[in-house]
Amino acid sequence: MNGKCFEIGTIQAFLDGETTPEVSLRLTRHVAECDGCARLMSTAEEESSLVFSALERELDALVPTQRLWSRINDSIAEEKSSAPFWQKIMLFARMALVNPSLTAAAGVVLVLGMFAAFVSLNDSVDSNIVSSPQTDQPNDPAPADGGTAEIATTADGSAIPSELELDPAHAVTISRLSRKAIRDLAVSVNARSSQHEIKPVTADYRVAAVDSYLPGEESYVKTISDLKENVDTQKDTVMTPSNRVSYERDMAVVNDSIKRMRDVVKKNPRNQAARQVLYSSYQDKIDLLNSVAQREELIASLR
Amino acid sequence: MFVHSKNFLCLVLFLCLSGVSTDTLGQDKAPPKAPKTRETTPVPHAEPPEPFHEDGVTSERSMSVDPNVAVKLCVSEGALKINGWNRNEVRVFVKNGRKFGMKALEKSAETGKVNWLWIAHNSVGPPRPASDCLAGDSIEIDAPIGTSFDLSGRAARTTVDSIKKIKVKIVEGVIMLRNITGGINAYTSQGDVMVENSGGAIALESTTGNIVAIEVSPGQIGDLLRAKTNSGAITLQKVEHRQIEASSISGSLLFDGKFLSGGIYNFRTSNGSIRLAIPAASSCTFKATYGFGSFKSEIPIKIITENDTPRARTVVATLGSGDAAVSLTTSSGSIGIRKTDAKP
Numbered sequence: 001m002n003g004k005c006f007e008i009g010t011i012q013a014f015l016d017g018e019t020t021p022e023v024s025l026r027l028t029r030h031v032a033e034c035d036g037c038a039r040l041m042s043t044a045e046e047e048s049s050l051v052f053s054a055l056e057r058e059l060d061a062l063v064p065t066q067r068l069w070s071r072i073n074d075s076i077a078e079e080k081s082s083a084p085f086w087q088k089i090m091l092f093a094r095m096a097l098v099n100p101s102l103t104a105a106a107g108v109v110l111v112l113g114m115f116a117a118f119v120s121l122n123d124s125v126d127s128n129i130v131s132s133p134q135t136d137q138p139n140d141p142a143p144a145d146g147g148t149a150e151i152a153t154t155a156d157g158s159a160i161p162s163e164l165e166l167d168p169a170h171a172v173t174i175s176r177l178s179r180k181a182i183r184d185l186a187v188s189v190n191a192r193s194s195q196h197e198i199k200p201v202t203a204d205y206r207v208a209a210v211d212s213y214l215p216g217e218e219s220y221v222k223t224i225s226d227l228k229e230n231v232d233t234q235k236d237t238v239m240t241p242s243n244r245v246s247y248e249r250d251m252a253v254v255n256d257s258i259k260r261m262r263d264v265v266k267k268n269p270r271n272q273a274a275r276q277v278l279y280s281s282y283q284d285k286i287d288l289l290n291s292v293a294q295r296e297e298l299i300a301s302l303r
Numbered sequence: 304m305f306v307h308s309k310n311f312l313c314l315v316l317f318l319c320l321s322g323v324s325t326d327t328l329g330q331d332k333a334p335p336k337a338p339k340t341r342e343t344t345p346v347p348h349a350e351p352p353e354p355f356h357e358d359g360v361t362s363e364r365s366m367s368v369d370p371n372v373a374v375k376l377c378v379s380e381g382a383l384k385i386n387g388w389n390r391n392e393v394r395v396f397v398k399n400g401r402k403f404g405m406k407a408l409e410k411s412a413e414t415g416k417v418n419w420l421w422i423a424h425n426s427v428g429p430p431r432p433a434s435d436c437l438a439g440d441s442i443e444i445d446a447p448i449g450t451s452f453d454l455s456g457r458a459a460r461t462t463v464d465s466i467k468k469i470k471v472k473i474v475e476g477v478i479m480l481r482n483i484t485g486g487i488n489a490y491t492s493q494g495d496v497m498v499e500n501s502g503g504a505i506a507l508e509s510t511t512g513n514i515v516a517i518e519v520s521p522g523q524i525g526d527l528l529r530a531k532t533n534s535g536a537i538t539l540q541k542v543e544h545r546q547i548e549a550s551s552i553s554g555s556l557l558f559d560g561k562f563l564s565g566g567i568y569n570f571r572t573s574n575g576s577i578r579l580a581i582p583a584a585s586s587c588t589f590k591a592t593y594g595f596g597s598f599k600s601e602i603p604i605k606i607i608t609e610n611d612t613p614r615a616r617t618v619v620a621t622l623g624s625g626d627a628a629v630s631l632t633t634s635s636g637s638i639g640i641r642k643t644d645a646k647p
Contacts, residue, residue, distance in 0.1 A: 240475075240493070242493070242511070243492070243493055243510065243511060246510070246533065246534045247510075247533075249534070249553065250533045250552045250553050253552060253553050253573055253574045253635075254552060254573055257573050257574070257635060260594065260595065260614070260634075261594055261614075261615065261634065264594070264613070264614040268612060271614075271615055272610065272617065273592050273593075273610055273612060273615035273616055273617040274594065274612070274614060274615030276592050276617070276632065277592060277593070277632065277633075277634050280571055280592075280632050281573060284550070284552050284573050287533070287550070287552075288533055288552065291510045291533055294490070294492070295474065295492040298455070298472055298473075298490075298492065299457075299474060301455065302377065302379070302436065302474070
């Protein structure tokens with residue numbers, strides 16, 4: 001404890017529900033009066049929410065018992081087979097001395113075995129050559145209607161794993177870990193996640209559909225999607241080249257603003273200012289799309 | 304094992320050869336299908352209409368009308384000037400353009416004079432795009448000062464002075480409006496909109512042009528001034544509306560005037576700056592929200608709350624007793640408040 005203020009450990013323990021009722025009461029009263037401790041608690045709460053959002057998948061995942069047992073059995077078998085080579089030789093020599101005819105038979109079997117291995121190796125190489133085009137076929141990202149597909153790829157171009165690889169041992173014990181231990185674990189999870197940085201193929205508003213929507217965002221995204229579908233088919237015929245340049249420039253400005261603000265809101269969902277600017281940018285995008293529709297409507301009315 | 308391997312190799316070889324031959328034969332017989340394309344509804348192009356000098360005549364017509372007549376017309380191309388005068392008569396002059404007619408759509412039950420008038424081209428033959436619209440090198444219209452105009456057009460430089468009310472929508476061209484007392488609704492897709500010394504509910508919109516409003520005032524309580532552009536700048540000077548909404552995406556926004564007691568002012572840009580030039584003795588409450596921009600004030604303001612989170616900030620501050628509510632939102636632009644010498 002530092003003067004009247006509480007240490008971060010105590011505040012963390014309070015948030016984890018590990019403090020005694022007396023300490024909890026004192027801390028609550030103190031935080032109500034002390035701005036410093038209130039800020040500290042707010043920061044700790046944000047960290048906790050960040051950690052638990054990062055680990056939501058793992059915490060919600062079922063314990064893979066079957067997979068765990070198979071892994072354990074495999075480990076035992078592997079350990080058995082990894083006996084030193086000289087021990088196996090000694091065992092074989094001992095048996096050969098006991099029975100020479102068995103040794104001769106073993107020699108014949110060994111020669112045949114080597115020949116069979118050579119032939120089967122050739123076969124497998126041939127079959128690989130034939131079947132490789134099928135296995136290398138890329139997944140077709142394009143939808144049936146020929147529209148642009150939203151694909152999330154990693155920075156190095158590899159596909160994002162469907163779920164984070166989870167060690168079975170961790171899966172068994174993770175639900176019993178304390179929040180602090182989970183926080184430490186989250187650091188390693190984040191480190192692994194950072195290797196799979198999501199990079200949208202097209203800077204499009206529908207990127208939101210890949211991730212989860214932020215609160216209140218869905219209606220904007222759907223409205224924009226409907227408008228954009230209509231505008232994209234008309235903009236080449238309705239707009240003059242100079243209008244088109246202005247439109248694309250403004251669209252780029254708005255998209256950039258949405259992307260940046262969305263990142264900020266995702267990092268800190270409590271950032272009301274970022275949220276307001278984000279929604280304002282969405283409104284700008286709707287207005288921009290509407291301006292094309294309005295022009296089209298006006299031209300059509302002048303028939 | 305050998306036999307099986309050979310059989311397998313033979314089978315694979317056969318399949319490969321048959322696949323190649325099928326492909327080769329198929330190329331001759333069935334051409335590849337054309338990619339599916341989405342059916343689109345044809346829309347009229349934004350190209351200029353056919354030459355309007357088809358008639359190539361200079362003509363003038365006039366009609367006696369009610370002092371509060373409503374006039375409807377369309378202009379496909381030309382410089383249009385509308386001027387209010389103190390006579391109960393509408394006069395139309397077209398120089399080197401289409402022939403036109405004036406059709407009375409309705410007459411006043413009280414005065415028996417025309418109170419709804421349609422000015423249109425005398426089109427002959429099948430209807431064509433903008434075939435009802437006037438066209439000419441210049442089009443001049445004189446109308447009673449109580450006239451309300453409903454005007455649409457394609458490419459027209461429009462100047463309107465001293466009438467009661469106007470609704471104008473044009474595809475391309477500058478709109479200049481002066482001395483309009485009863486309200487304005489002006490839209491141009493490409494061009495500037497300028498309003499001076501006018502009153503009433505005012506809505507000004509341009510897609511790529513600038514918007515300027517100088518010395519405008521509400522006609523009645525609650526009248527709104529709305530200015531919106533995507534790429535242009537917005538300048539509001541000596542505006543007396545108590546409700547103002549102004550937004551631009553990539554243009555800047557300047558308000559030079561006073562915030563009136565009880566007023567509600569919303570200024571929003573995405574990438575442009577917001578500049579306020581107000582008297583130091585103003586009374587208003589600012590709520591400035593900005594993402595990657597900045598907030599500066601020449602006038603000492605009292606900060607009520609300041610949410611200084613990274614990448615996005617909200618500042619709530621008051622000036623004087625904080626009567627008017629001013630909301631300033633920008634994503635990447637800066638917000639600045641400058642002091643003027645004008646009395647509040």
